[in-house]
Amino acid sequence: MKGFSFSWRALFGAALISAVPAMVLADSVNGEVHKQATNYIAIGMFLAFIVLTLGITKWASARSASTKDYYTAGGKITGFQNGLAIAGDYMSAASFLGISAQVFTSGFDGLIYSIGFLVGWPIILFLMAERLRNLGKFTFSDVASYRLGQKPIRFLSALSSLTVVAFYLIAQMVGAGKLIQLLFGLDYLIAVVLVGVLMVLYVLFGGMLATTWVQIIKAVLLLSGATFMAVMVLKSVNFDFSALFEKAVEVHPKGDAIMGPGVLISDPISAISLGLALMFGTAGLPHILMRFFTVSDAKEARKSVFYATGFIGYFYILTFVIGFGAILLVGTNPAFKDAAGELLGGSNMAAVHLAKAVGGDFFLGFISAVAFATILAVVAGLALAGASAVALDLYTHVLRGGNVNEKAQMAVSKGAVIVLGIVAIVLGIVFEKQNIAFMVGLAFSVAAATNFPILFLSMYWSKLTTRGAVIGGAMGLITALTLTVLSPTVWVDVLHHQAAIFPYKYPALFAMIAAFVGIWLFSVTDTSAKAKAEREKFFAQFVRSQTGLGASEAVDH
């Protein structure tokens, strides 16, 4: 029995290390950073990026007049383009820097982290993508409320979407400010204001079309830059992989240990919890789900995920090579280290230093500009998702019961974008010195425990009722928020109490159980006439989800 329990500890411990540091590293740049000397090449290239993307925004603004154009780019994005845009949405600046840094410091472990981020995508394709596209029009709440009460379901999903967007946005803004300080030598305040203003411009004038192209351009730049670095690394070892590993083991302080898993066993509950948050959180992020409505039909939606999985997987393989390259070309070069032998600017800078090592100042400028562009693409997607929750769910359905004219709706959208931009800038400044490590974890947990259960069960479970979805979803949301506050990441690290009331770092396991049990219990015990009618509507929804008959594109033509 003792052996058994030990094994499970080991198992879940491994699941934990497969994800925790990536979570912290991959979506926010944390801790103190030191302002670097002003990098004019980087700034010049970044200005070129801004000019190009604002040009695209101007072009897109003429094509974003109707609600459909504004939120879904008219449904005219191809599967390939959307796959690139999804990859652009998902590969954050800090996941490029964070995962390569992880490989640089511990080798193989970095690969384990990146795999944790990829495995959710095939599941999204197999179980959700086509049904989502067949049922929805603009956002996932169209799907969740398909046969249920519009007002309560949309109110709840808007609430949880805005929570996800807010925390994700703060993490990105603070990360952006620090990264830009580090890479460009610009002030934190200037960086945050710049990111906020550009985000508003893209989304306000160019809607989904401009946002999509910003994401596509960024994905292409990031993939090309990373490919160039990986090729240069391989060139330095004459394209001989075994020589790359051979030399890395030779010069790395950990030696042979970088070629296998390093074991850091933590508590099992946090491990399962985080694994769930990562996998199902991805399937509940409003800005990611929104991308499925930019393509014309289920066929293109499936292709999107196929290409996205390919690009994201390729990117993680590149970061692995880049990390090993950094061991060889950065780790052995005293020019990149301070007096204490630490990497200049911290270990997150491994890829940036490697850029300089393989491509000189010009390429360093390019990679820095790409990192900045990357943040812009991610925040633009978030702002659009936030605006859609306010305008389409809260204003149109909750406040006006579905009776609105398109002009008023668009005005609310644009107002929401501006307010979101201001809020993001203010919170970015307020949280500069705060510990924000918990925020991305919280966003994933809320998405996994509120959006995902409602969405998944609305598509798969005929007995779901409005009462069950609202009460259960709210239980998931409240549990996720409460437990996060009581957990060590907030209670101890932010509020500086002695010990945490809730001992685990991530609440997703408990919040998801609360949501699923709540939804089940309050659905099966719902005997009202309304519930009966909702269940009877399932078969029509089921046929549409399976065949695409009546899907939004078909109706509009």
Place this chain on the structure above:
Amino acid sequence: MSSDEVYRRIYDNPKFQTLVKKRGRFAWTLSALMLLAYYGFVCLIAFDPKLLGTRIQPDAVLTWGIPGGIGLILLCFILTGIYVQRANGEFDREVRQILEEAGQ
């Protein structure tokens, strides 16, 4: 004919029922494969971390973990490819046929 009647007619078509079962089985099988592969990998790390750190050949530093990890990334891509291939071809053809039979 109201849209509800169309939906009912499709639902009652045995071809529709066969397709739904076939596609559901396919999707859940691939999902199970993906989860098994990922958690199998995680289990190996947990129960026998040394195994993945073992050299493939005694005189080269390459370990089983490297092709294993890269293989898992490739598996994600291959499985999504297999699903898209069949869903966009065979399944979509059958869906079109079912819709045509329902007069759509």
